[in-house]
Amino acid sequence: MNARESSMNKPTPWRLLAEWFLLIALMFVYAGDAPPMVNEAHYLVKAKNFWQPDWCAADLFASSGKAHVFFYWALGWPTQYFSLETTAWIGRIVGWSVLAFGLMRLSHVFSRTGYASIAIAVLWIAGIEYGNLAGEWVVGGIEGKVPAYGFVLAAIAELARRNWNRVWVLLGIASAFHVLTGGWSVIAAMFAWAVTEAGKPKRHPLLTRWLFLGGLISLAGIIPAAQLMMGTSSTDAAQAAKIYSLFRIRHHLLPSDFLTWWYIRHGIVITILICFAIRQRVANRLKEDEEAERRFLAFVGGAGLIAVGGLLIGLLVSIFPDLSARLLRYYWFRLSDAMIPLGMAIVVVGTLSDQDKRWRVAAKSLLVLAFLMVGYASVDRMLQRVPPSVNNRLMGWDMDSDAATKRAVFKDWLAVCNWAALSSPENEVFLTPRHQQTFKWYSGRSEVVNWKDVPQDAISLIEWKKRFQEVFPERLGAIRVTINYKTLRKFREQYNVRYMIVDRRVVGEHLPLLRVYPTESSDNVNYAVYETPK
Known part of the structure; x- marks a missing residue:
């Protein structure tokens, strides 16, 4: 040319x-x-x-x-x-x-x-x-x-x-x-x-x-x-x-x-x-x-x-x-x-x-x-019609659910995150469900550990795995949060954790803990907040 x-x-x-x-x-x-x-x-x-x-x-x-x-x-x-x-x-x-x-x-x-x-x-x-x-x-x-x-x-x-x-x-x-x-x-x-x-x-x-x-x-x-x-x-x-x-x-x-x-x-x-x-x-x-x-x-x-x-x-x-x-x-x-x-x-x-x-x-x-x-x-x-980071398909739980179910779960997730943002001080620390990665995004509150947010430096990375295995022990399939009273008391003392958010699809309807949200189960059928034992 x-x-x-x-x-x-x-x-x-x-x-x-x-x-x-x-x-x-x-x-x-x-x-x-x-x-x-x-x-x-x-x-x-x-x-x-x-x-x-x-x-x-x-x-x-x-x-x-x-x-x-x-x-x-x-x-x-x-x-x-x-x-x-x-x-x-x-x-x-x-x-x-x-x-x-x-x-x-x-x-x-x-x-x-x-x-x-x-x-x-x-x-x-x-x-x-x-x-x-x-x-x-x-x-x-x-x-x-x-x-x-x-x-x-x-x-x-x-x-x-x-x-x-x-x-x-x-x-x-x-x-x-x-x-x-x-x-x-x-x-x-x-x-x-x-x-x-x-x-x-x-x-x-x-x-x-x-x-x-x-x-x-x-x-x-x-x-x-x-x-x-x-x-x-x-x-x-x-x-x-x-x-x-x-x-x-x-x-x-x-x-x-x-x-x-x-x-x-x-x-x-x-x-x-x-x-x-x-x-x-x-x-x-x-x-x-x-x-x-x-x-x-x-x-x-x-x-x-x-x-x-x-x-x-x-x-x-x-x-x-x-x-x-x-x-x-x-x-x-x-x-x-x-x-x-x-x-x-x-x-x-x-x-x-x-x-x-x-x-x-x-x-x-x-x-x-x-x-x-x-x-x-x-x-x-x-x-x-839900952000990819909250899609059940990515979270690895109830992956084959239809779009309407995913939107309903997302709506409940937003509600519980909003409760955390409005009902706790900015320095509050929460225990959160295994199948999520957006709690900090929606609530602006800290959490003890989650699967997605893995640190890059060696010391924090080792601490991350220790926490993950404590919160989601292998005996429960690394899926269910522990409800062992002794362990939860340790978390409260060690991490200043007052509240635990649970996925009710995973842990069930009733836990032997004080539920603080929702006051009526029908208000949020997928997520609940419990107070950790003192």
Whole structure:
């Protein structure tokens, strides 16, 4: 393509703005559920405590060490002026905007077709939702990795264009928002540099001031994470790593915990990526496009090799449990879960203009299937009409209940949280049900422990497991709260717990304790509050 043709095909600012808004609209349709999303009650509670340390100060998780300080600083400040729900929407708009910008930059490297980024986004979202290996997601509620992935996408676009200096700076910003997302991306980018620059007579240097500048920026994410492990004994560090990797987060970290179907679906995505990438290589392409795609696929390959490393570490758990647990904490499958579907999306959209009709039909069929998948996932969430973080399906109790039942349970949950907010001082500490993760979000009160809110520093993590096993003992299936008088008295003395909120679907209608809410059982059929024995 000559310079005149390139100038004629250059998108206008208005078209770019329309494309940007369409991408944000797509993300809103797919993930615009009422807050809080799955991790928002986790991240924004922590962010609020970061800005207001006296808020839920007695809560083990909220007051524990802060791993994502840059995210709390950049997107947590609205908690000082707005509700958590409003803060979530502000964060989502910012996060989705950065994601949309990064995806546009990347898509324009490989496609001069107008709005190709929409097709890439749909294929990418569908590939992650239905083809991930370890439960990763990108488009969703706001947390540190959402803007981080936006900067990763922008960095990949510069990588494809061979603007390596910009790559390192953008990945430094990504690392500041989320150290693992950005850090693994740096490793993948270095792999791509080694593969694509090694044989060039005018090789772009790796060790430049821009690489060090990116590293300097990334310290905003690295230092807070590193501080969480400082002053921790090797014994405590090993115990904390096993709690995190082999107990609490094993569904994301431990390969032996992944279902067989997860491997199959991820393998399908990899197969599609390989087949279409090979076709792209043999098709007639412009030389600069070939080089850009080669650099991009090298980055995707680097992400895949990182995942292979995680699989190998997973094989060593029975032989070296302490070492394996420490290494598995670093989410070896996070980047590949996002980048392999992205690679698939890029090569499939690139084949939509293939000269071979069979490949064009195959690409169009995959695109239609992706639209149907994303549409189904979006409509399914809309029909639930409850925030994802309070959905029975996620909470793991009464998972097959219909939408009306879920809404009724959510209504009762809001009622009991409202009672806690209105009937107790701000420094009150509660015992809460096993199947919830939003008590602090809705009530603004501390709790002794919950399953979702696991601290990051070693000492707090060990304390978290001790509390969890005390409150939800294994003899009761780690589901029912204990009602042992001696234990409850200890909780009252140790944690200053006056009230225990119970899920009546789990513990039953009557407990040998003083019920303080509801006064009439019909007022709240799903939740009740009891006073702990003095």
